[in-house]
Amino acid sequence: MRRKIAIVGGGITGLTAAYQLLKLADAAKEEIDCHIFEASSRLGGKILTYREQNLVLEAGPDSMLARKPAGVQLIRDLGLESEIIEQNPNARQTYIVKNGQLVHMPGGTQMGIPIHFTPFLETPLLSAAGKTRVFSDLVLPKREDPSDESLGHFLRRRFGDELTDSLCEPLLAGIYAGRVDDLSLQATFPQFADLEKKYRSVILGLRKTAHPTTASTSGRSAFITLRGGLQSLIDRLSEVLSDSAQFHLRTPILEIQRLETGGYELSTAYEHFSFDCVLWTTDTQNLLKAANKLLPVGSNQWLNVPAVSTATILLGYTPDQLNHSLDGSGFVVPRLENRAITAATWTSSKWPHTTQGRFSLIRCYVGRSGQQEILELDDKQILQKVRRDLEDLMGIQASPYFTHITRWQEAMPQYLVGHRERIRTFKQHMATHTPGFLVAGASYDGGVGIPDCVLQGQKTATDAWMYMHTEIFR
DSSP, X not given: OOEEEEEEOOSHHHHHHHHHHHHHHHHTTOOEEEEEEOSSSSSOXXXXXXXXXXXXXXSSOOOEETTSHXXXXXXXXXXXXXXXXXXXXXXXXXXXXXXXXXXXXXXXXXXXXXXXXXXHHHXXXXXXXXXXXXXXXXXXXXXXXXXXXXXXXXXXXXXXXXXXXXXXXXXXIHHHTSOTTTBBHHHHOHHHHHHHHHHSSHHHHHHXXXXXXXXXXXXXXXXXXXXXXXXXXXXXXXXXXTTTEEEETTOOOOEEEEOTTSSEEEEOSSOEEEESEEEEOSOXXXXXXXXXXXXXXXXXXXXXXXXXXXXXXXXXXXXXXXXXXXXXXXXXOOGGGOOSEEEEEEHHHHSGGGTTTSOEEEEEEEOBTXXXXXXXXXXXXXXXXXXXXXHHHHOXXXXXXXXXXXXXXXXXXOOBTTHHHHHXXXXXXXXXXXXXXXXXXXXXXXXXXXXXXXXXXXXHHHHHHHHTTSGGGO
């Protein structure tokens, strides 16, 4: 029996799921009909690389964590291992804005939390009272309540407000473009809760469990990218899938219904399709709209995953235009600095291959939870605000040789307190009421990074394969 499966969403999660399914089918010497539906005109989702005049310009993520194996292994499986580029070892210094000045991030910290004490004690980023409060973690009792709490609540009770607002917030919440006081600890950094549970003191736990995996201790880069940009991963996946899967671009799914005979009917603006199994990899709000007649009661509450809009601004300068050395990977901006920019990457220093010395490239980010007003401006106005910040913080007065502005509408899911439990409950109800309908992707669980999405796609595809080989199909 030739099984039919639909994958809704042509981002990295959906493409990885399709690739995994076709590998499983090939290993079993079976054939499947795999259809990938994508609402936009291109594949890749938030992965987008501009390739212009031999430049590599990332509009979405510019790298992935090397320590998470799923991403690297996928690159190897696709024959792209020779394209892997590590971060420039001479551009590992990160800066934090403090009172309008760029200040070195102290060495020997992990996500702002000190592991080595001397460099932390010497940093001007915190007051003496703030540093004293941080080390209260060494004597504070552990929390006995196992329920979820906000990341901000955890950090404030362990380390105090000053560390949380000055260091941790721009580093940690910046990953999700969220507020630390809104984000779920269990859904974002559950390892912190585990350290407190096991060692009582988070600092002591980090000191005991620290491994020589960071660039500063091992010489290996914590981040990697691809020579031709991360779009190369999408291009290769679509090439491999092109002979075995059917792509439906510009084809949003408007409605999903359960068939009386089993399986599901997917409706587009022009056609209806029937499938044995469906993998939904786009955001929760689109799922609620398309499957409102199908989803179990309570789904509106369980799928309450708001999303934040952001924009990426690329500014290219000729080398003689800048009076700044770009001696690091970039800087992050705490909320209390009240800047338009939330962070900036000095791309031509961090990833020299992207410009080959021809340009100095700065990549700026705007927009985060509670600071969405800037995205209501037009591109010219956003660029003016970004340039004003760069002049204030870096002394750059020159007009950029070129710019690129990419807007990401409601692109960053916000994992609010209780997120993991809500998604777990939703999936349990789905397994009972709508077997063969599975969800995966950054809006659900597992994380927002590329390796996280790859792993989710692989796991959910394997679950779908197992479902299609249950007794119901025999």
